[in-house]
Amino acid sequence: MAARTPHPLVSVVIPCYNHGHHLQEALDSVFRQTYPHIEIIVVDDGSTDDTKQVAQKNHGVIYYYQANHGPSAARNKGIRYSKGEFLVFLDADDYLYEEAIATNLAYLQQQEQLAFVSGCHDKVYDKAGKIVPEVRKVHQNHYTHLLKGNYIGMHATVMYRRRVLEDFMFDYTLRGCEEYDLYLRIARKHPVLHHTAKVAAYRLHHANTSNNVPLMLHTAMEVLKRQENQLQTTEEMKAYTEGRKAWQYYYTEQLLAKLQKQKSLSMYEYYNLLRYDPSLSLRNTFSSTSTVTIMNQMIKYIPSSRIRNKLKFILAGTATPRPGKVALGDFNRYTPFSTQFGYDRGGPVDRYYIENFLEQEADSVKGRVLEIGDNSYTVRYGGDKVTQSDILHVNNSNPKATLIGDISNAPQIPDNTFDCLILTQTLHLIYDFKGALHTCYRILKPGGTMLLTVPYITPIDYGEWEDVWYWSFTDKALKRLMQETFPKSTAEVTPHGNAFTAAAFLYGMGLQEVPLDKLVFNDPHYQVTITVKAIKS
Numbered sequence: 001m002a003a004r005t006p007h008p009l010v011s012v013v014i015p016c017y018n019h020g021h022h023l024q025e026a027l028d029s030v031f032r033q034t035y036p037h038i039e040i041i042v043v044d045d046g047s048t049d050d051t052k053q054v055a056q057k058n059h060g061v062i063y064y065y066q067a068n069h070g071p072s073a074a075r076n077k078g079i080r081y082s083k084g085e086f087l088v089f090l091d092a093d094d095y096l097y098e099e100a101i102a103t104n105l106a107y108l109q110q111q112e113q114l115a116f117v118s119g120c121h122d123k124v125y126d127k128a129g130k131i132v133p134e135v136r137k138v139h140q141n142h143y144t145h146l147l148k149g150n151y152i153g154m155h156a157t158v159m160y161r162r163r164v165l166e167d168f169m170f171d172y173t174l175r176g177c178e179e180y181d182l183y184l185r186i187a188r189k190h191p192v193l194h195h196t197a198k199v200a201a202y203r204l205h206h207a208n209t210s211n212n213v214p215l216m217l218h219t220a221m222e223v224l225k226r227q228e229n230q231l232q233t234t235e236e237m238k239a240y241t242e243g244r245k246a247w248q249y250y251y252t253e254q255l256l257a258k259l260q261k262q263k264s265l266s267m268y269e270y271y272n273l274l275r276y277d278p279s280l281s282l283r284n285t286f287s288s289t290s291t292v293t294i295m296n297q298m299i300k301y302i303p304s305s306r307i308r309n310k311l312k313f314i315l316a317g318t319a320t321p322r323p324g325k326v327a328l329g330d331f332n333r334y335t336p337f338s339t340q341f342g343y344d345r346g347g348p349v350d351r352y353y354i355e356n357f358l359e360q361e362a363d364s365v366k367g368r369v370l371e372i373g374d375n376s377y378t379v380r381y382g383g384d385k386v387t388q389s390d391i392l393h394v395n396n397s398n399p400k401a402t403l404i405g406d407i408s409n410a411p412q413i414p415d416n417t418f419d420c421l422i423l424t425q426t427l428h429l430i431y432d433f434k435g436a437l438h439t440c441y442r443i444l445k446p447g448g449t450m451l452l453t454v455p456y457i458t459p460i461d462y463g464e465w466e467d468v469w470y471w472s473f474t475d476k477a478l479k480r481l482m483q484e485t486f487p488k489s490t491a492e493v494t495p496h497g498n499a500f501t502a503a504a505f506l507y508g509m510g511l512q513e514v515p516l517d518k519l520v521f522n523d524p525h526y527q528v529t530i531t532v533k534a535i536k537s
Contacts, residue, residue, distance in 0.1 A: 014041065035102040042062070104119060120135045121134050143188055152183060345509060354424055357451070369388070372392050419448045433470075495524045498522060
């Protein structure tokens with residue numbers, strides 16, 4: 001067992017999206033820490049304000065930029081580029097108290113088995129100018145308590161042990177409650193600890209994600225639902241049931257309070273109030289009806305005709321329209337909006353799946369890396385982890401190519417050469433695709449990783465690749481191919497997409513035109529893109 005470092009490095013990762021006006025206060029709170037061995041990493045999640053300028057004017061702050069992928073992707077990036085033995089995630093609009101790092105670090109150093117430690121916090125109401133302490137006492141059975149609700153409440157009160165985060169990352173598909181999801185997954189597997197010292201301040205203002213009650217309610221219920229198949233004891237099952245009721249009550253009470261103050265609710269707030277209000281299930285009138293039927297019956301009580309009509313439209317989307325009643329709208333045409341895969345409308349829809357996959361697997365892009373066509377993804381996701389970047393191109397039209405040839409028959413490339421291979425949207429253009437996969441297996445080092453993406457539902461290119469667009473692949477086909485071409489190796493094959501994104505991609509909609517909630521929903525019957533991570537045995 002390695003000797004414990006007496007003064008280990010602690011990494012404070014600050015994801016920031018358009019909170020440049022708060023960022024300096026968050027940074028100053030880290031600078032004031034009584035514990036000195038700290039690195040600060042700001043991950044700019046596509047901000048359009050002065051976030052970059054604020055971060056870079058502070059000496060010693062490490063700054064990274066990424067396109068807007070949400071706080072979870074920003075935190076994951078921070079994990080990858082941080083060096084600390086312990087990590088803290090501080091939102092840019094919050095701040096730490098001076099003893100925060102020292103307090104949490106002491107617990108983790110005293111108890112080596114702990115995966116993370118959490119403390120308490122103050123809620124700071126900017127507009128009202130008041131501070132409310134949030135102190136919860138939890139001494140044991142932390143997983144069970146988390147099933148009942150998120151007793152931690154504020155992410156910056158948590159310090160993680162790095163080795164745990166090597167196995168658990170933030171789920172970037174969640175639009176809220178990402179921290180709660182991580183707490184549950186870790187506490188299910190590892191011991192954790194909670195103390196009552198206040199270590200941070202949570203600033204409440206109009207831009208907080210937590211103000212989006214429908215979003216928070218939906219994601220809290222989704223996160224809890226993910227634990228259902230992990231429950232092992234009667235106590236855990238009881239806590240799970242209590243937790244679902246508690247989340248419903250907590251958020252619907254907020255909506256009811258807003259309504260009682262005669263403040264208007266949005267259509268989505270009405271939708272969620274009607275869907276989750278526990279009192280509805282107690283009404284004999286509705287005891288044998290579906291949720292949608294209940295909501296349709298309740299619509300007549302909504303005072304705003306505009307909201308009523310929009311809510312009816314939303315509810316109509318939860319059921320299949322009657323024959324002859326489908327509203328075709330902008331899709332009522334023979335030609336697509338774009339014949340360039342949506343590049344002229346903000347980028348292709350399938351790039352979301354491809355780049356999120358590579359973002360999640362960026363740790364594998366290291367050592368000597370071969371990419372087909374160009375090395376843009378190698379540079380973007382490998383960074384300084386890459387010792388040599390090679391480009392294979394089928395001809396000499398790319399002057400940066402280091403290797404020329406057809407990957408389906410490339411005897412000039414030695415065996416066991418590369419630590420990582422990146423083949424995005426290429427395999428369908430190769431007639432002998434099995435030969436290409438055999439080559440990939442041969443030239444990978446043992447333990448090396450192939451990151452592959454292929455299309456299934458897709459337009460066909462109008463230009464350079466039209467004459468060599470041979471194939472489309474399902475996840476079932478890729479699983480068989482991996483068994484044949486990467487024998488005894490580990491392969492993860494994942495389909496991505498749904499009916500909406502498949503139609504959007506076929507019509508040439510741009511990525512920025514597709515709402516995030518439509519992108520993250522996955523239906524394997526409509527596979528836009530298949531991703532494969534294969535590790536050579």
